[in-house]
Amino acid sequence: MNKACWVGVLCAVSVxxxxxxxxxxxxxxGQTGSTTTAAKPAPAKVKLALDWIPEPQFGGFYAxxxxxxxxxxxxxxxxxxxxxxxxxxxMVATGQVEFGTxxxxxxxxxxxxxxxxxxxxxVYQTTPHAIMAHASRGATTLAQVFSSGTVAMEPGLAYAxxxxxxxxxxxxxxxxxxxxxxxxxxxxxxxxxxxxxxxxLAARKQGADPVIFKVADEGFNPYATVVVTRRELLKSSPERxxxxxxxxREGWRSYLDNPKATxxxxxxxxxxxxxxxxxxxxxxxxxxxxxPETKAKGLGVMSRERWETLGQQLVExxxxxxxxxxxxxxxxxxxxxxxxx
Numbered sequence: 506m507n508k509a510c511w512v513g514v515l516c517a518v519s520v521x522x523x524x525x526x527x528x529x530x531x532x533x534x535g536q537t538g539s540t541t542t543a544a545k546p547a548p549a550k551v552k553l554a555l556d557w558i559p560e561p562q563f564g565g566f567y568a569x570x571x572x573x574x575x576x577x578x579x580x581x582x583x584x585x586x587x588x589x590x591x592x593x594x595x596m597v598a599t600g601q602v603e604f605g606t607x608x609x610x611x612x613x614x615x616x617x618x619x620x621x622x623x624x625x626x627x628v629y630q631t632t633p634h635a636i637m638a639h640a641s642r643g644a645t646t647l648a649q650v651f652s653s654g655t656v657a658m659e660p661g662l663a664y665a666x667x668x669x670x671x672x673x674x675x676x677x678x679x680x681x682x683x684x685x686x687x688x689x690x691x692x693x694x695x696x697x698x699x700x701x702x703x704x705x706l707a708a709r710k711q712g713a714d715p716v717i718f719k720v721a722d723e724g725f726n727p728y729a730t731v732v733v734t735r736r737e738l739l740k741s742s743p744e745r746x747x748x749x750x751x752x753x754r755e756g757w758r759s760y761l762d763n764p765k766a767t768x769x770x771x772x773x774x775x776x777x778x779x780x781x782x783x784x785x786x787x788x789x790x791x792x793x794x795x796x797p798e799t800k801a802k803g804l805g806v807m808s809r810e811r812w813e814t815l816g817q818q819l820v821e822x823x824x825x826x827x828x829x830x831x832x833x834x835x836x837x838x839x840x841x842x843x844x845x846x
Contacts, residue, residue, distance in 0.1 A: 548581035549745050552602035556587045559771040561787040562730055568767040569756025578748035597735055604734050609727035610663040613816055617825035621736045625750050625839045626805035627728035631793040634664050637705055637715040638696035647718045648672055654694035657682040666822045667725040702786040727815050757804050806841030
């Protein structure tokens with residue numbers, strides 16, 4: 506994630522299954538009959554650790570509560586907010602939480618290090634990472650952006666290494682990214698990494714005219730906001746995992762159709778964003794989430810080819826020695842509707 510700050514646990518989301526129906530028991534000898542209420546099983550309690558604070562990129566997870574999706578699938582979900590450096594992979598792997606969100610590149614790097622994470626649902630089909638520069642520079646390609654001036658990027662990020670390998674940074678001054686847009690606003694020769702739903706909106710709101718260059722268009726497009734679990738949980742409680750994934754899919758459908766109610770909820774948990782920014786961010790991310798493929802195969806769809814490509818790219822960038830075999834972590838039932846037919 507290309508933002509900076511740590512926010513602790515932000516919210517506990519509790520949802521309960523609906524009311525039970527009455528059941529008539531057979532009459533015992535000498536009795537005319539009796540009626541009792543059959544109790545439904547208590548909701549299964551699970552935790553979801555997010556890798557950033559409540560913003561539209563997590564709207565569907567909160568909307569799953571607002572729409573009752575968690576409850577319908579027999580779940581009581583506690584959502585834990587995160588921030589820069591949130592150890593989501595470790596939390597999931599060690600059983601502190603049942604589910605978490607992270608990037609596809611982080612999943613493969615973790616697996617290469619022996620962490621048995623399993624991806625279940627990819628929110629962002631197009632990575633939201635990008636580079637933004639001032640329109641006044643007249644740059645129409647990233648090659649031009651990297652030909653002069655200063656670019657702020659977090660060192661070591663997979664996409665930063667990809668761009669360095671593709672373009673070289675010998676003609677540009679690369680400095681650490683420190684969050685926000687203050688330096689961008691003050692220097693017309695300054696470019697920086699950005700999240701498509703965040704920094705460009707902030708820059709425009711303060712009068713700037715940024716030009717956006719999507720990392721995906723450069724040939725590096727890992728899934729983002731990927732829901733993961735540990736294989737042990739999938740083996741021991743497969744129905745619980747399936748129920749969670751289905752509830753999440755329903756939650757995202759609800760959020761994409763009508764984000765306002767959930768935005769209002771998240772605004773109470775994240776006071777750094779106003780209602781206008783929440784709405785603009787939700788609108789900006791929609792084409793990154795809802796694509797022709799998701800319309801055909803369902804929200805959260807993942808493909809074998811994209812995971813294989815990403816694995817090879819991470820090897821070429823020196824981030825892992827060997828790409829984890831796709832069949833060891835990508836399960837057909839979590840690849841989309843078409844894979845299940």
